[in-house]
Amino acid sequence: MPTPHPRRRAIAALCATLLAGSLLAACGSDDDKTDSTANGGAGDSNGQITLSVGLFGSFGFEEAGLYAAYEQAHPNIKIRQNSVQKEEVYWPALQTRLGGGGDLDDIQGIEVGRIVDVATNQSDKWLDLNQFGAQTQTGDYLPxxxxxxxxxxxxxxxxxxxxxxxxxxxxxxxxxQAGLPTDRAELAKRWSTWDGYLEVGRQFAANAPKGSAFMDSVTGMYNAMIGQQPTSYYDAGGKLIYDTNPSVKNAFDTASRAAQDKLSAKLVQFQTDWDQAFAKGGFATISCPSWMIGYIKEKSGDGMGGKWDVAQAPGATGNWGGAYLAIPKGAKHAKEAYDLLQWLTAPEQQKTLFEKRGSFPSRTSAISQVSGTTDPYFNNAPIGQIFGQAAQAMPVQTLGVRDGDIKVSIQNALNSVEAQGVKPDDAWKDAKASVKAALG
Structure with missing residues (x-):
């Protein structure tokens, strides 16, 4: 997120409801928007061009120094990033702008749960990147x-x-402090399944340090489980199956059980109290797509370096998040925007983002370069190996046109179980009613 997303992410959809983690720009209130430069406008009398990049969550471009590097190599370009944390805020605002509201950025981020809808129903609002030569790049991506x-x-x-x-x-x-092992290999064995993960959680809860829960949020766990399935909300023919797919119901029920067992800190991901809990020790584990690595570093702060570690997830695979960069037809500097876009997504920059932020590459030539990466902040965990092995086993997932909206509805239902004590069966009925209302 992106992600990932992580990745991220990883957010939020995913103005009204989505949590997911991942991530639309130039929208939302002033409190939710950050502008990375003080210089606005499309250009000036000296020929300098300002390119605006609209994102959600934390893509990591600015934090990893990529904008600064590009500006140094291209003195006529100034980059302005408009970013909001929640994808669920970003996306509706972007839809308004695409519908004629104006104020589009030259480059816009798109969360993975939205991309099929864009390709299927919104292609007339976005530039075909092949006109700039994208076809020479696409063969290097995971198919x-x-x-x-x-x-x-x-x-x-x-x-x-x-x-x-x-x-x-x-x-x-x-x-x-809770009397549990800390070795990443031993923990991976203990929680090789999600039931094992919950059992470790119960052991932690029995001796938990004051103010600390086992996991941050049951929606994170749910998303991780869904990310291990080749099909979730739609089948390969585009038929809606979320309410009949046993994998979706199992993930919902397992996450609900974690809530009922009080293993969660009851936090809503990507909100302020969730951010603050990283540094305060509010939770001991988090379902962690690779893009979450950078997010944890940012929110936990330097003082937590070495206290975090990374272990293989239950099931040893899964994909949560990830994103795309696209150019809307209203972009003022389309060619210059593409030059920046293709540079930001090039293998060298994907490698840098993983090493500095944990965003796992989607280009095969970059994946091969990060296998030996370790991270001192995470107790020198071999993140290249751990995430690389998960990526190798990652299922080819069937994506649907309204995946993001469905995920938001289900997450909201899980939040009600977690925070309000709604019975899981009632929450599942609420989720289905919410999906029906969202899809029309």
């Missing part, structure tokens, strides 16, 4: 990554940033 952003007539509406292979990130100091 499904490009396929999802390609229209039936061959237009490419987005270039992939990251993907979100899964792990579990955990606090070794909190585990130690």
């Amino acid at each position: 499904w990554k490009t396929k999802a952003a390609t229209t039936k007539d061959g237009k490419v509406v987005g270039m992939g940033t990251d993907v979100g292979p899964m792990a579990i990130c955990y606090r070794t100091d909190l585990f130690q």
